[in-house]
Each structure stands twice: as structure tokens, then as C-alpha cells.
Amino acid sequence: MRTRSVLLALAVAVVLPVVAWGQPAPKIDNDFVQRTFGKDFTMVPEVGARVGDLDGDGVEDAVIAARCKNPLLDQGEYNYTVIDPYYTFFGYGDPKVTTSFVDDNQLRRGLVVLIIHGAGPEAWRSATPKAKFVMINLPYTALSVRHMKVGKKVVEAIYCEEGNALRESSAVFFDGKKYRYVPMGSSME
Numbered sequence: 001m002r003t004r005s006v007l008l009a010l011a012v013a014v015v016l017p018v019v020a021w022g023q024p025a026p027k028i029d030n031d032f033v034q035r036t037f038g039k040d041f042t043m044v045p046e047v048g049a050r051v052g053d054l055d056g057d058g059v060e061d062a063v064i065a066a067r068c069k070n071p072l073l074d075q076g077e078y079n080y081t082v083i084d085p086y087y088t089f090f091g092y093g094d095p096k097v098t099t100s101f102v103d104d105n106q107l108r109r110g111l112v113v114l115i116i117h118g119a120g121p122e123a124w125r126s127a128t129p130k131a132k133f134v135m136i137n138l139p140y141t142a143l144s145v146r147h148m149k150v151g152k153k154v155v156e157a158i159y160c161e162e163g164n165a166l167r168e169s170s171a172v173f174f175d176g177k178k179y180r181y182v183p184m185g186s187s188m189e
Contacts, residue, residue: 067112
């Protein structure tokens with residue numbers, strides 16, 4: 001009996017990380033990004049895109065790494081909302097103000113995360129998705145979609161490797177109303 005329990009635990013430990021990282025998003029390229037969010041956005045191919053169910057509705061959503069100089073410019077035309085959960089965590093959440101903050105790190109300047117909440121059978125590919133967000137000021141060098149425990153509930157969240165000297169990481173999750181930033185600490189390597 002004990003042997004079965006150990007084997008089951010090993011099987012779960014091997015399978016869970018593969019499922020938890022989120023699947024790479026197929027057919028997301030720079031043309032898709034510009035058709036969906038505007039010509040000022042360019043995809044960051046070295047970070048890429050992931051899919052998962054961020055809002056918990058059972059429909060696949062997309063998370064895309066991108067760059068943009070002025071994300072507020074086309075939000076009316078392309079029907080997306082600019083959000084800043086990073087500075088909201090620190091008490092300065094108004095994107096009209098926080099877009100003007102200067103980041104000394106040249107690699108992070110203009111970095112955004114594009115999120116598409118899917119709708120219907122086409123999910124995030126739908127011509128009229130449930131919602132679109134442009135997340136600004138989030139420090140990252142890599143993104144993944146994984147399961148995260150929030151209280152007693154397990155949700156899918158965007159995990160960010162921040163790529164600084166401390167190898168810090170963080171997560172952003174949807175609480176049903178808005179996206180929330182959570183620092184996760186440093187790597188123990």
C-alpha cells in the first residue's frame with residue numbers, strides 16, 4: 001500500500017509541472033498582436049505567449065509578452081483596458097499616472113503583458129473576446145501560466161521571473177473583478 005502511495009505521488013509530481021506551466025499559445029504572432037491591440041504593439045518573441053483559464057470561466061485565455069510606447073493611445077479603438085497591478089500593490093495604481101514613471105532598466109522599458117479573456121468556442125481567438133487587458137509596469141524576463149492557491153481556491157495565475165540579481169519572482173491573478181500582483185520572493189539557488 002505504501003509503495004502505491006509513493007508511486008502515485010511521484011506520478012503526480014512528474015505530471016503536475018507539465019500541466020501547470022500552461023501551454024504555448026499556437027498561432028500568436030506579431031500580426032495577430034497588431035490586429036488585436038493596434039500597430040503600436042510588438043510581440044516579444046523570446047518570451048512568447050501562453051494560454052490558460054485566467055478568469056476561471058472554463059474558456060481558454062491568452063497571455064502575450066509585448067512592447068508598447070504608449071498603451072493608453074488606442075484603448076478606445078481596440079477596446080482594451082490598461083491596468084497596472086504592480087503599482088496598485090504599492091499604492092499607485094492609476095495607469096494615467098504610472099505610464100509616466102521612468103524605468104532605468106532599458107530592457108524593461110515599454111514591456112507590457114497582453115491578456116485576452118476568451119469567449120465562445122473560439123476562446124481567445126474570437127473576434128469579440130470577453131475582455132482584453134494591457135498590463136503595464138510588470139517587471140519580467142519570462143512568463144508562465146501556473147496554478148496558484150489563493151485562500152482555499154486554486155486559480156490559474158501569470159508567474160513572472162523578474163530577472164534581477166536576486167532572481168525574484170511574482171504572480172498576477174484575476175480575483176473575479178481585477179488582476180492582483182503578489183510578490184513571491186527570491187530563488188533559493
